[in-house]
Amino acid sequence: MSACFNGEGNVSDELRVTTDGDWRTYPFRLVPGTDTMDFPAAEGEHADQESDTWFIAGELTGATGRTFAFLTIFNKNRPGGTVVADFYTMSLFDCDTGEYGTYTDYDMPPKNMEPGAKPKMSMAAGHLDIHYDSSAGPVTWTACRDEHGELRPYTYTVSLRGTDQAGQSMALDLAVTPTRAPVPVGAGDGKITCFGQDDTYSYFQTGMVMSGTLRWGDVHDEVSGKAGHVDRQWFPKYAGGGGSGGDARARSHEWRTINLDNGVDMSIWRQFDRRDGNAPQPFTGVTVSYPDPEMAPECAEDVEVDTFSYVPWPNEIRPLLKPLAPARFMPDRHRLRCASLQLDLTGEPLVAAPAHGLPIEYMEGPYRYHGTMRGEPVSGFAFNERSLALYRDWELIDVLATTAEDLSDEIRPMIAAGHRSKARKLLQTRLTELPAESHAVVEALIEALAVDS
DSSP, X not given: OOEEEOSSSOBOGGGOOOOXXXXXXXXXXXXXXXXXXXXXXXXXXXXXXSEEEEEEEEEEEETTSOEEEEEEEEEEEOGGGTOOOEEEEEEEEETTTOOEEEEEEEEOTTXXXXXXXXXXXXXXSSSOEEEEEETTEEEEEEEEEOTTSOEEEEEEEEEEEEEOTTSOEEEEEEEEEEOSOOEETTSSSSEEEETTEEEEEEEEEOOEEEEEEEEETTEEEEEEEOOEEEEEEEESSOTXXXXXXXXXXXXXXXXXXXXXXXXXXXXXXXXXXXXXXXEEEEXXXXXXXXXXXXXXXXXXXXXXXXXXXXXXXXXXXXXXXXXXXXXXXXXXXXXXXXXXXXXXXXXXXXXXXXXXXSSSXXXXXXXXXXXXXXXXXXXXXXXXXXXXXXXXXXXXXXXXXXXXXXXXXXXXXXXXXXXXHHHHHHHHHHGGGSOHHHHHHHHXXXXXXXXXX
């Protein structure tokens, strides 16, 4: 049985889930009564969906004792069902030094529409088998088979290649096996609203066992790990605008996966409508996977996040689409609470501003969390992803409030009353008095207020 809390601590009966058979064998039906999440087909391409995404990330410890993290994204996009607009992303993180490397390879028009051009990415339907011909070399994420050629359930080889922003080569070769059953996001049938599309499907899987080799510039290490996750979504329309009239930045999100030391794993979504004052949008919620297989997954929707700090977008990392403003700020340190789960966590980044060259502003990197769950102290490793890039004047005031609350309180009513020029002059006067961590956002706000002032 699975359950979803409605924010008042109650359980929603319509979101109960049971499983048919042993999840460790194929075929496996995750959601009774429908084949939308049958395995191994759920791991493969969904040819009737315009966007299909495969995501894997984790924490790795080297034989040298160094701690790393990694992520990779394979993104199939077929806007209109025919145009090829795919990309592949790889990133490595040094959790000891805070350094990271990122690489994205695109397969986009008009280049891929030239005579003789072939798609860089190939995918199998019915099981997991992804190949991408990147500029850094061929990359793969494939399901393993036994000596008889039969699929070995939830057992993969991952071979990733990239070149980081400093020109260093990156390579990661892993054997990967999740040891927990797939969990539908929302703990129901896996169908959620994502980026404005009601019929998006999503699941995740944790309990990772990983081992292999990592090469990054001069670093060569044998690595292994247990904290991490596999994540999947497929969208009926193009994910970068299919639910918002083609505007890739009309929706933003925050997404966290947390592996706590009490054995609880979580996938946490929050979504926002950028055209409506960043109003919260469905699906927003915490989906919980427990270490005891007899404990069913749960979903709680009463998620609250208080952001303590923001980081400026590093301009050396460029999104594919032209930025809407030269200065943008992304959420960073924060406190996450959920009353239904008696959860109270504080998140701290291990890498300062892990930006990636995706179509829009996208920041993703390893975090540490600590706090309490059901009254007991917990801590854990996580990945925190966000596309909520703040650049408008009223958004910048919220960013300013984290470093200069008194000034933000003074400026906010001026702007609300339309006194933009007055507010701008006040900021210019006060700039030199403020702590250094406020200067970037104040300068951005001064520029934003210059428009139509």
